[in-house]
Amino acid sequence: MSESTVAPRRGMPVWIQVLVWVGLLALLGLVAFGLRRAQQGTVQPGDTIPDFTLTLFDGYQYAGKSEVKFSELRGKVVVINFWASWCKPCEQEAAELETAWRDYQDDERVVFLGIDYTDTPTPALGYLTKFEITYPNSPDLGSRVSQLFRIKGVPETYFVDPDGKLSYVQVGPFASAAEIHSIIDPLLKP
Amino acid sequence: MKKLFSILLFVTLFAAAWTSKAAAQDPQPPSDDDVNRVARQLFCPVCENTPLDVCPTEACRQWRALIREKLAAGWSDEQIKQYFVEQYGARVLSEPPRQGWYWAFYLIPVVLLLLGVYILYRAFTSMRQPLSESAQVEAAPESPAAVETQGQQDYLRRVEEELKKRN
Numbered sequence: 389m390s391e392s393t394v395a396p397r398r399g400m401p402v403w404i405q406v407l408v409w410v411g412l413l414a415l416l417g418l419v420a421f422g423l424r425r426a427q428q429g430t431v432q433p434g435d436t437i438p439d440f441t442l443t444l445f446d447g448y449q450y451a452g453k454s455e456v457k458f459s460e461l462r463g464k465v466v467v468i469n470f471w472a473s474w475c476k477p478c479e480q481e482a483a484e485l486e487t488a489w490r491d492y493q494d495d496e497r498v499v500f501l502g503i504d505y506t507d508t509p510t511p512a513l514g515y516l517t518k519f520e521i522t523y524p525n526s527p528d529l530g531s532r533v534s535q536l537f538r539i540k541g542v543p544e545t546y547f548v549d550p551d552g553k554l555s556y557v558q559v560g561p562f563a564s565a566a567e568i569h570s571i572i573d574p575l576l577k578p
Numbered sequence: 579m580k581k582l583f584s585i586l587l588f589v590t591l592f593a594a595a596w597t598s599k600a601a602a603q604d605p606q607p608p609s610d611d612d613v614n615r616v617a618r619q620l621f622c623p624v625c626e627n628t629p630l631d632v633c634p635t636e637a638c639r640q641w642r643a644l645i646r647e648k649l650a651a652g653w654s655d656e657q658i659k660q661y662f663v664e665q666y667g668a669r670v671l672s673e674p675p676r677q678g679w680y681w682a683f684y685l686i687p688v689v690l691l692l693l694g695v696y697i698l699y700r701a702f703t704s705m706r707q708p709l710s711e712s713a714q715v716e717a718a719p720e721s722p723a724a725v726e727t728q729g730q731q732d733y734l735r736r737v738e739e740e741l742k743k744r745n
Contacts, residue, residue: 404696408697474636506624507640510644531669532667
């Protein structure tokens with residue numbers, strides 16, 4: 389019996405196989421990262437808040453400057469409120485926030501910051517005037533800060549302790565200024 | 579007659595100059611189509627996956643009003659889009675900008691398509707290979723199997739011839 393000679397079948401070159409597997413793994417990694425980020429929610433109490441800089445609206449200042457660098461507020465309780473002029477629940481709490489701010493205005497240990505989320509300038513300034521908001525406020529340029537906090541909507545308010553760690557997150561409007569006091573006061577105790 | 583002609587000429591020229599000046603002072607306000615042309619290239623981050631031109635929320639209505647305001651001020655479509663990117667980030671664009679890492683969105687699908695075509699090509703050529711080889715075995719008379727069969731047939735024919743002679 390003689391053997392019939394069949395040429396060995398040529399497979400896919402190794403570099404193509406490696407490329408395909410690397411590409412598939414990278415794609416899976418990206419999907420996993422996106423899903424994890426989507427399910428992660430906002431920053432959580434105990435998390436250290438990364439540094440960011442706000443350029444305040446015209447007419448607003450903090451410590452004589454039109455810019456606020458978050459890292460320079462270390463040692464203070466920082467209340468960061470995300471709002472928008474098109475947001476009706478934000479209107480419900482606007483007066484309460486301003487009242488609370490006026491209560492703490494002379495206490496150098498407390499800072500309030502308002503961050504205007506995906507808003508347009510004219511209605512935003514109209515909102516600030518309408519509710520007579522005096523604490524420093526700025527637009528969220530490039531949506532950078534809202535992405536940093538991974539906010540899910542407005543209003544959301546973040547309370548940062550003097551060590552720069554997130555202490556409490558309020559999702560939705562405050563019912564009263566007393567509610568805001570009840571969150572800030574324990575953070576001021578030595 | 580000459581005097582009358584001069585007066586008519588002066589009045590005509592004055593009227594033409596006045597009308598063009600008035601027209602320049604009162605440009606056409608941007609139409610809804612103009613606003614929507616820009617708006618459909620943008621997405622509001624609040625209402626995900628809804629183009630700005632059809633988004634019904636208050637936030638999007640404000641954005642469209644801002645586009646109208648900018649168009650009325652003489653801004654081009656590109657200037658308005660750039661303004662929105664600076665204010666709200668590149669994610670508001672319906673098409674990622676052709677710069678930096680955003681090129682990956684354009685290049686990766688093309689690379690994957692070319693790779694897919696190449697893999698298909700290789701798969702088809704490797705499927706055709708064994709068929710052509712087996713056909714070659716049958717067609718070649720010099721192959722050992724063919725020679726062996728031919729020898730057996732000759733042998734059998736000679737055996738049959740011998741048997742016929744004896745009978």
